[in-house]
Amino acid sequence: MKNLVLLGGGYGNMRVLLRLLPNQLPEDVTITLVDKFPYHSLKTEYYALAAGTISDQEVRVSFPEHPRLNALFGEVTHIDLENKQVFIKDKEPVPYDDLVIGLGCEDTYHSVPGAAEYTHSIQSIDKSRLTYQTLSNMPAGSKVGIVGAGLSGIELASELRESRPDLGIVLFDRGHRILKDFPERLSKYIHKWFVDHGVEVVNNANITKVEPHTIYNHDEAYPMDAVVWTAGIQPNQVVREMPVEKDRSGRVKLSQYHNLPTDEHVYVVGDCASLPHAPSAQLAEEQAEQIVQVLLKRWKGEPLPEELPEIKLKGILGSLGKKQGFGFVADRAITGRVARFLKSGVLWMYRYHNG
Numbered sequence: 001m002k003n004l005v006l007l008g009g010g011y012g013n014m015r016v017l018l019r020l021l022p023n024q025l026p027e028d029v030t031i032t033l034v035d036k037f038p039y040h041s042l043k044t045e046y047y048a049l050a051a052g053t054i055s056d057q058e059v060r061v062s063f064p065e066h067p068r069l070n071a072l073f074g075e076v077t078h079i080d081l082e083n084k085q086v087f088i089k090d091k092e093p094v095p096y097d098d099l100v101i102g103l104g105c106e107d108t109y110h111s112v113p114g115a116a117e118y119t120h121s122i123q124s125i126d127k128s129r130l131t132y133q134t135l136s137n138m139p140a141g142s143k144v145g146i147v148g149a150g151l152s153g154i155e156l157a158s159e160l161r162e163s164r165p166d167l168g169i170v171l172f173d174r175g176h177r178i179l180k181d182f183p184e185r186l187s188k189y190i191h192k193w194f195v196d197h198g199v200e201v202v203n204n205a206n207i208t209k210v211e212p213h214t215i216y217n218h219d220e221a222y223p224m225d226a227v228v229w230t231a232g233i234q235p236n237q238v239v240r241e242m243p244v245e246k247d248r249s250g251r252v253k254l255s256q257y258h259n260l261p262t263d264e265h266v267y268v269v270g271d272c273a274s275l276p277h278a279p280s281a282q283l284a285e286e287q288a289e290q291i292v293q294v295l296l297k298r299w300k301g302e303p304l305p306e307e308l309p310e311i312k313l314k315g316i317l318g319s320l321g322k323k324q325g326f327g328f329v330a331d332r333a334i335t336g337r338v339a340r341f342l343k344s345g346v347l348w349m350y351r352y353h354n355g
Contacts, residue, residue, distance in 0.1 A: 030069075038073050077238065119229035239268075258291050
């Protein structure tokens with residue numbers, strides 16, 4: 001029996017499972033799934049978990065069950081590419097024949113002193129839980145700083161405004177306008193929503209230092225009772241330590257078939273993979289679709305296509321609280337209730353097909 005090992009139960013490897021099980025998995029292949037937690041987590045909804053507008057249970061989806069799927073729950077500490085083994089904390093090493101690495105990402109702090117020590121995170125479910133505890137227990141009138149006005153920062157700021165209207169919220173954006181790489185119409189709509197709802201936006205921000213209860217923008221002190229960092233990501237530390245070629249962001253360079261150029265049995269999916277798109281759940285799923293096709297052909301001894309189709313993303317959707325939203329879909333900017341309805345629909349469909 002060949003053992004396909006999936007590291008991480010995120011969006012990419014969930015799509016691998018969905019496509020192989022129950023009927024596409026060859027009879028001579030078993031799957032071993034390794035994850036820290038006994039469930040798949042909806043990372044795109046961590047902002048709402050941290051803000052306290054949804055329950056913990058709402059961001060969890062059960063892994064599928066199958067006679068040839070073995071789930072191991074623990075922390076991956078090392079990948080031995082030479083001996084084809086994965087090391088897991090307090091467990092025996094796991095051998096693999098084929099490996100799909102989907103270990104996700106961590107915050108990157110851009111060498112800002114104090115950022116790692118004195119800010120909160122929404123990059124993992126356990127860190128989002130801790131952030132929720134901090135934000136929900138703050139006294140009325142407390143001030144929260146959110147560093148980074150990408151999709152996560154925008155959604156967290158708007159959701160926290162609805163959850164805790166008594167808090168002061170300051171959103172620090174490095175760009176001259178919110179979502180500067182998207183149509184200006186979206187930027188203006190989001191900015192107006194924040195102005196109308198009392199969220200302060202600081203554009204052209206450059207956070208130079210973080211101290212307990214203080215954040216420094218261009219070395220100017222801003223007193224804060226809590227700071228949440230959403231200003232950039234980097235691959236998981238296990239991936240960062242792998243002796244393979246990486247791009248400037250530390251993501252693993254791959255062949256056109258999504259495997260290591262030096263090892264056709266090791267694939268990388270999602271946030272750790274060097275791809276011509278920004279990391280996202282949608283990208284991980286589309287990449288996983290192609291990985292499954294490559295695996296099936298290699299297992300059957302069939303030739304691979306000369307080229308895989310170009311991955312095309314459908315766009316982005318974001319929320320501004322529970323009633324408003326924004327998006328860029330099919331080269332069109334959409335705002336308001338329609339955008340929020342579309343995002344809710346996408347989430348419902350995901351849960352329906354995976355739950």
